[in-house]
Amino acid sequence: MTPTIVKETVSETAPDAASSWKHSLSVPLLLGISVLLAMLGSLCIGVYPMSFLHAARIAAHLAWPGPLPANPPWTVKEITVIQIIRLPRVLIATLVGLGLGVSGTALQGIIRNPLVGPDVVGVSSGAAFGGVLAMLWDFPPVGIIGLACCGGMAAIACTFGLAKISRAGSNSMILILAGVFVGALFMSLVTLIVSVSDDSHLPGIAYWLLGTFVGSDARKVAIVGIPTLCGSAILMTFRWRLNLLSLGDLDARTLGVNVAALRWAVIALVSVIIASQVAVSGVVGWIGLVIPHCARMLVGPDHRRLLPAAALLGALFVLGLDDFTRAILRAEVPVGVLSALIGTPLVCFLLWKSQGKGWGRE
Amino acid sequence: MNNTAIQFDDLRHSYKPGHWVFQNYSAAVRRGSTFAILGPNGAGKTTLLKILLGALKPTAGTVSVEGRMAFVPQLFQVTFDYSVLDMVLMGRARQVGLFSQPSAQDEEAAMASLERFGIRHFAERQFHELSGGERQLVIFARALVSEAEILILDEPTSALDLKNQIVVLDWMTRLSHQDGLTIVFTTHHPHHALAVADDTLLMLGDSKFACGSATEVLTEENLLALYGVEIKHLAFEHGGHQHKTLVPVLPYASRSNEPRSSLRP
Numbered sequence: 001m002t003p004t005i006v007k008e009t010v011s012e013t014a015p016d017a018a019s020s021w022k023h024s025l026s027v028p029l030l031l032g033i034s035v036l037l038a039m040l041g042s043l044c045i046g047v048y049p050m051s052f053l054h055a056a057r058i059a060a061h062l063a064w065p066g067p068l069p070a071n072p073p074w075t076v077k078e079i080t081v082i083q084i085i086r087l088p089r090v091l092i093a094t095l096v097g098l099g100l101g102v103s104g105t106a107l108q109g110i111i112r113n114p115l116v117g118p119d120v121v122g123v124s125s126g127a128a129f130g131g132v133l134a135m136l137w138d139f140p141p142v143g144i145i146g147l148a149c150c151g152g153m154a155a156i157a158c159t160f161g162l163a164k165i166s167r168a169g170s171n172s173m174i175l176i177l178a179g180v181f182v183g184a185l186f187m188s189l190v191t192l193i194v195s196v197s198d199d200s201h202l203p204g205i206a207y208w209l210l211g212t213f214v215g216s217d218a219r220k221v222a223i224v225g226i227p228t229l230c231g232s233a234i235l236m237t238f239r240w241r242l243n244l245l246s247l248g249d250l251d252a253r254t255l256g257v258n259v260a261a262l263r264w265a266v267i268a269l270v271s272v273i274i275a276s277q278v279a280v281s282g283v284v285g286w287i288g289l290v291i292p293h294c295a296r297m298l299v300g301p302d303h304r305r306l307l308p309a310a311a312l313l314g315a316l317f318v319l320g321l322d323d324f325t326r327a328i329l330r331a332e333v334p335v336g337v338l339s340a341l342i343g344t345p346l347v348c349f350l351l352w353k354s355q356g357k358g359w360g361r362e
Numbered sequence: 363m364n365n366t367a368i369q370f371d372d373l374r375h376s377y378k379p380g381h382w383v384f385q386n387y388s389a390a391v392r393r394g395s396t397f398a399i400l401g402p403n404g405a406g407k408t409t410l411l412k413i414l415l416g417a418l419k420p421t422a423g424t425v426s427v428e429g430r431m432a433f434v435p436q437l438f439q440v441t442f443d444y445s446v447l448d449m450v451l452m453g454r455a456r457q458v459g460l461f462s463q464p465s466a467q468d469e470e471a472a473m474a475s476l477e478r479f480g481i482r483h484f485a486e487r488q489f490h491e492l493s494g495g496e497r498q499l500v501i502f503a504r505a506l507v508s509e510a511e512i513l514i515l516d517e518p519t520s521a522l523d524l525k526n527q528i529v530v531l532d533w534m535t536r537l538s539h540q541d542g543l544t545i546v547f548t549t550h551h552p553h554h555a556l557a558v559a560d561d562t563l564l565m566l567g568d569s570k571f572a573c574g575s576a577t578e579v580l581t582e583e584n585l586l587a588l589y590g591v592e593i594k595h596l597a598f599e600h601g602g603h604q605h606k607t608l609v610p611v612l613p614y615a616s617r618s619n620e621p622r623s624s625l626r627p
Contacts, residue, residue: 109442112441113441114441114442172441237461238461239463241460243448243452244455246442247440250415252455253417254417254433255452255508256455256456257455296442300443300445301443302444304463
């Protein structure tokens with residue numbers, strides 16, 4: 001006789017509605033449509049008023065350039081505003097949000113703690129340090145990204161190293177603590193460089209660190225777009241393996257996963273994404289921490305659905321922040337400042353709502 | 363084919379110089395057999411398992427493992443609320459390419475494995491929601507779907523109630539006898555080892571061990587040396603079968619015949 005288990009609480013019924021909703025493709029699809037609509041809506045926002053339909057026509061023309069109609073329904077001024085000012089800004093905001101959403105989710109998966117984000121484990125601070133150093137040495141934009149990436153990787157290597165010498169292994173709470181120390185160290189180094197830099201470098205470095213979307217152009221779109229899209233695309237192919245890494249080293253290893261290689265591949269990709277993000281928008285906190293939680297509430301913890309959902313939700317969130325800045329505040333507030341103002345109460349709410357489920361569990 | 367699934371020779375390990383967890387341990391685990399490891403707390407049972415799993419490099423000695431291994435930890439907790447199906451599907455890691463996602467066939471294999479353990483209806487439930495016994499069965503299902511040949515279990519019954527202990531032990535026997543899996547498990551219960559193990563290793567001290575067939579090794583003398591308490595063999599007949607078990611002699615058993623519990627008005 002096949003033994004049966006004691007607890008008989010569930011009948012053989014179909015999965016409940018909430019579960020079906022989480023497992024269906026509806027959420028990513030809705031998020032994708034929302035991001036597209038938000039991008040188009042963002043094109044309408046600004047000093048120069050423009051209707052949604054008008055902005056959509058211009059965007060379609062710019063996306064699929066064909067022969068210009070004899071009497072185009074838009075003016076030269078309108079297409080210039082969209083092409084030169086708003087479209088690069090909207091694309092950068094979308095890419096920054098997408099990169100932060102993907103990076104935060106991947107880091108939370110490999111470190112096995114939902115309290116982790118790129119800024120928490122020191123990646124953002126390390127990238128900022130690398131970028132500032134490159135600017136001090138008059139590196140070209142590619143060099144700034146490269147050194148920012150190296151800084152990000154060095155910071156997370158220090159974080160893991162610090163956790164290791166404390167003999168905590170992959171204890172995620174120790175990793176977070178180590179990340180806080182390392183992040184503080186690298187931010188101190190950034191401040192040191194700012195303090196000793198001469199007048200020819202100081203304005204550029206200060207403006208870079210401020211990290212607003214002002215002055216967005218095609219070059220900046222390429223700076224953030226290429227690393228973010230390439231890094232995210234590779235991470236998407238690994239997304240099921242993030243489930244395996246989130247089980248812990250020993251379990252993942254016995255399931256046949258090369259834990260160290262995969263973890264460092266993910267860290268390298270996250271560093272590339274965060275370096276490019278820091279290069280265009282400065283250190284942005286909270287988004288990489290909060291967005292994965294929100295995405296998890298929508299689609300569940302399986303990284304196959306979670307990673308795309310977090311990417312889209314991150315894009316939507318940063319677009320919303322930028323729109324809020326331009327439409328309501330009518331001032332150029334760095335996205336990092338707004339994300340902290342909104343992210344802090346949001347994390348408090350999530351902490352309260354989670355009732356400690358999984359937060360800090362080993 | 364070699365009849366030995368795991369062999370270790372002159373194995374020794376220390377975390378601190380001069381402080382050996384164990385020294386010169388040697389044993390062979392036969393393919394398709396059930397192998398129990400017993401020892402008091404701190405004897406190094408989990409360390410030995412980690413060495414067998416390749417997660418820890420021994421200070422000295424050789425380990426040879428032939429076959430894919432799956433591990434069932436003592437307390438299986440996951441950070442994220444994966445569904446039972448997601449958990450079992452993770453057993454397909456070796457079959458799914460590095461840049462690929464599990465296919466419909468992988469999901470079918472996972473569901474079939476759940477079916478085998480009679481828990482198919484748990485597929486959409488959260489792993490966190492399950493009881494200890496149910497979780498163990500899910501991890502067994504994952505091991506089966508991974509096509510593992512060797513199952514390593516760290517105190518598989520330690521957190522379970524009596525009935526679930528029996529369920530888990532029964533499945534361990536089935537997986538060994540019906541599926542041909544080699545099973546290595548640590549336990550604090552000598553009667554579990556006597557009931558299901560073919561061979562047993564007793565970790566008697568840092569350089570002292572006893573290894574052999576369960577009936578030969580699990581003697582009252584060895585168990586007294588192992589735990590420092592008296593453990594007696596008990597034989598009885600039930601359902602037309604002769605059963606043997608091991609029972610610890612509790613200190614109060616030698617006291618007077620006073621009732622050991624009472625309800626006062």
